[in-house]
Amino acid sequence: MWKTIKDCSGIINLSSSFLSSKLIEYDSETIQIKITENSSIELLSNPVDPIGNIFVLQGGVNHDVNDSFYIKNTCLYLTFERAPVRIYLYKNNLPIINESFLPEIDQCIKYIKKSTQQSCIMIGYSMGGVVLYSYLSRGFLAADYYLPVCCPINLAKFHQQIEENAIFRRLQQKTLRRFKVSSQEELFLLARTSKEQNQEFIETFTDHLNQTIDQWVDRLTYIYGNKDPLTLDLNQDLAQFNRKITTVIIENGWHCDLDSVIQACKIGLSYFSGEIKIIKNSKNVFD
Secondary structure, three states, X not given: OHHHHHHHHHHHHHHHHHXXXXXXXXOOOOEEEEOOOOEEEEXXXXXXXXXXXXXXXXXXXXXXXXXXXXXXXXXXXXXXXXXXXXXXXXXXXXXXXXXXXXXXXXXXXHHHHHHHOOOEEEEEEOHHHHHHHHHHHOOOOOOOEEEEEOOXXXXXXXXXXXXXXXXXXXXXXXXXXXXXXXXXXXXXXXXXXXXXHHHHHHHHHHHHHHHHHHHHHHHEOEEEEOOOHHHOOXXXXXXXOOOOOOEEEEOOOOOOOHHHHHHHHHHHHHHHOOOOOOOOOEOOOOO
């Protein structure tokens, strides 16, 4: 089953992340826990005798759903492996664009750790990875380990790629319709920011990360595919950091494809076992 999905992912590349989610179903009784007025966490998996927690930030700016390709496959893979970990998904009924919701995300992680008395790993897929990096850049460090997956670092180049890619442009229009707005400016306003503030966020993104890098660099692994259009020329982008970041490269990997999701799960599980296991330049994590 997993190999078949992966093969399909390689054929249809970027669109796989969105099309495959329509083909996958999983049975799960979820529990939603309200943390603030707009933020909540959804418990997607609560096994017997869990050893830790995984807190997931999904991609895009709409964090009010739980049926994305990478969320489904995170749950499916960890269930398939009978992994004894709770899976929490961050939910918000407003668009998440930059750093305005970081304190609420911090509250979510602290709630999870306090209520379970166990460690928590934070995974951020795509734009969720940008939010994860933003979280670290502002000095928040409530989680125990961090796994940004297939997320851009050069945000200016990222926004340009969205404008040039038909799939991402269509998703952008879908987001506007979801929040019942007609323009990016209206979306910014709904997200408690503005076009000017968002531009400043883009321009200072790496600088803020460098200011806090000593606090988190040894607790993070960055996973990305070398064929992902949103992370092309990544070596040049990584060179902007003051310290070397641990990376895992998925050979022939596309944006948030199945190998990337499974690699994040595997590294997360290795953390709970007491030793982070990194597979450099992974060609196929099914092997």
